[in-house]
């Protein structure tokens with residue numbers, strides 16, 4: 038891989054809660070290159086969104102704080118930037134699409150005003166050029182009669198259309214990195230299919246590095262080149278999508294893949310994962326998955342497994358990988 | 362002749378008048394459910410799929426008898442609901458229970474779990490304390506919760522456990538049919554399988570029927586004996602789960618199931634990406650309601666509404682098949 042667009046190293050974000058300080062992101066590292074998509078999967082609360090927000094330096098203050106690590110965008114550490122510089126970077130070089138399009142759109146402004154805003158602030162466009170670029174952007178995300186749609190307000194659009202508008206704003210930079218946090222979770226299936234294709238097209242056209250957060254493993258299989266599986270604030274397994282789906286190494290990844298019903302197979306019983314999702318405020322010592330792991334060993338409950346590299350490009354935080 | 366189905370819906374219809382302005386003039390009609398027919402057999406599961414607004418929840422509300430149909434009928438164990446007297450309706454309501462998507466919203470936070478699970482019994486049967494307690498513990502055990510759960514409050518449980526509590530409550534009156542409207546979509550991926558297994562086990566043990574509504578098509582296919590696919594208030598395909606899920610005939614069913622992505626990164630499959638948006642049920646397209654998005658649309662589709670007719674062992678509403686000629 039040529040130099041990665043984004044390289045996150047040992048990122049740590051803590052949140053102060055009523056139950057104590059939780060390590061929402063606990064030593065996360067990954068890199069994504071130009072035109073590449075990294076899938077971030079895991080159950081809710083595993084730290085996917087906090088990881089994304091940390092990359093953008095948008096963690097909810099004052100409860101949450103980035104306490105360590107490096108976030109290099111084209112080599113520059115974003116954690117060292119001033120608030121002002123970060124604002125510029127977020128407007129231009131890194132963009133984010135969230136699950137709920139309304140959290141990115143202002144209900145009282147027209148679509149046109151919102152699409153034009155970054156074009157004025159970060160590209161200095163005005164007049165005819167501004168209008169043309171806004172129309173072009175809406176058109177490029179598959180919105181029909183874009184000129185007319187610029188006058189619409191968000192509430193006049195369907196969920197799928199709103200998410201397209203958010204997509205148009207996100208690529209206005211165009212950014213180097215696009216972070217999509219469950220961008221299709223609120224969309225219907227056939228609309229999701231349209232939107233996934235749009236994202237792929239945009240990525241190819243702009244050679245975007247993309248971080249795609251989802252808990253839908255089917256979307257990962259379709260959209261991503263590499264995947265990182267999170268559990269209790271850590272990446273427990275990572276690797277190329279094909280290899281990881283074919284031969285998952287970490288017991289959690291394996292259990293997750295086995296527990297999902299598949300259209301192509303009819304079974305009477307699903308292989309369920311026992312127990313409950315982890316409580317970050319009361320993690321057990323040792324491996325966080327130990328209370329639910331079918332292969333738990335003595336050692337797992339005492340010592341935290343480090344990251345092992347069982348094959349090129351793959352990693353697993355599990356004692357099963359320890360050399361005998 | 363075989364026994365009648367547990368539940369039979371015939372030409373079931375629910376229209377909501379849309380009122381505008383202070384005089385409340387009727388400004389339109391939302392055709393939420395438009396003449397659909399289906400049956401649910403004893404001990405079986407009917408899966409209901411389709412995109413938001415297609416009428417799934419409205420259908421379940423009609424079955425739960427919390428909404429009255431504009432027209433059409435529901436028969437339960439052979440008897441039309443409209444002919445039931447007050448006692449008959451009360452019995453019907455007890456026989457048909459529901460579990461909803463959000464286990465957080467559906468449980469009273471101030472009640473102990475034992476009281477939540479036992480409440481339907483208290484209201485309907487006024488059992489003695491000892492009998493009630495025994496039954497509550499049985500129900501908790503049935504859904505895999507420990508006896509001490511009875512003394513705790515809902516907030517002391519995880520999402521999956523709360524859904525178990527909701528299921529226990531729904532089973533308190535030994536219903537014959539349970540409506541499951543998105544029962545696992547609010548739950549963590551890692552515990553969905555637990556709840557799906559639990560539901561399936563309960564069906565085996567108790568012989569209860571399910572109406573299973575979900576957006577996760579693989580989960581529906583896994584849980585259901587038959588599947589009905591809805592689009593804008595209509596059933597467009599109805600048949601055995603494997604036929605509908607793996608060999609769909611209606612172009613909409615084909616597109617829908619092709620959008621359910623397999624867990625196989627290498628899978629080479631034909632992907633059908635529909636153009637356009639889902640039209641409003643306020644103003645459904647004439648003819649075939651799917652014609653504005655159908656990749657195979659023909660001239661007559663814009664004009665004539667295709668009837669639901671037999672095709673390849675299931676029912677399909679589409680002009681592509683000879684059955685619709687009649």
Ligand SMILES: Nc1ncnc2c1ncn2[C@@H]1O[C@H](COP(=O)(O)OP(=O)(O)OP(=O)(O)O)[C@@H](O)[C@H]1O
Pocket residue numbers: 377391392393394411412413414415416417418419420642
């Ligand atoms: N009380 C009501 N008044 C007016 N319209 C209604 C009412 N209830 C439902 N509708 C409309 O009827 C249609 C069908 O709604 P329904 O809730 O049955 O859809 P659904 O298939 O359950 O959707 P989802 O997948 O989003 O849950 C929708 O267009 C909805 O807006």
Ligand SMILES: Nc1ncnc2c1ncn2[C@@H]1O[C@H](COP(=O)(O)OP(=O)(O)O)[C@@H](O)[C@H]1O
Pocket residue numbers: 052054059061079080081082083084085086087088097100317
């Ligand atoms: N604003 C917040 N205040 C307190 N805790 C939070 C906040 N946002 C997230 N958390 C906690 O941080 C952890 C990781 O959350 P998140 O990154 O949102 O997970 P995911 O996106 O994987 O579902 C969870 O334990 C969650 O409860």
Ligand code: SF4
Pocket residue numbers: 287288289324325326327328330331332333334337342354355356357
């Ligand atoms: S370290 Fe031990 S408990 Fe943790 S996943 Fe590996 S085998 Fe299971």
Ligand code: SF4
Pocket residue numbers: 611612613649650651652653655656657658659662667678679680681
């Ligand atoms: S009737 Fe026509 S428009 Fe409707 S699904 Fe069939 S081919 Fe498509």
Ligand SMILES: [Mg+2]
Pocket residue numbers: 082085086087218
């Ligand atoms: Mg999240």
Ligand SMILES: [Mg+2]
Pocket residue numbers: 417418419
């Ligand atoms: Mg609904």
